[in-house]
Amino acid sequence: MNARNHVNESRIEDYADLGMEAIRSVRLTDLPAIVAIDASGSSIYCKSKHEASPKT
Numbered sequence: 001m002n003a004r005n006h007v008n009e010s011r012i013e014d015y016a017d018l019g020m021e022a023i024r025s026v027r028l029t030d031l032p033a034i035v036a037i038d039a040s041g042s043s044i045y046c047k048s049k050h051e052a053s054p055k056t
Contacts, residue, residue, distance in 0.1 A: 008029055009025075011025045012024055
């Protein structure tokens with residue numbers, strides 16, 4: 001899969017002088033993604049590891 005085919009809009013929001021490291025706002029369509037950090041900063045991966053660990 002090539003993500004380039006799913007980008008509808010890309011706009012630099014800040015730090016344009018950094019080139020590829022600039023902060024961008026990107027609008028995508030039909031690109032499967034997994035968000036691993038929720039709005040409060042918790043990681044789904046850490047939660048999953050903790051829930052999957054054996055209970056003693």
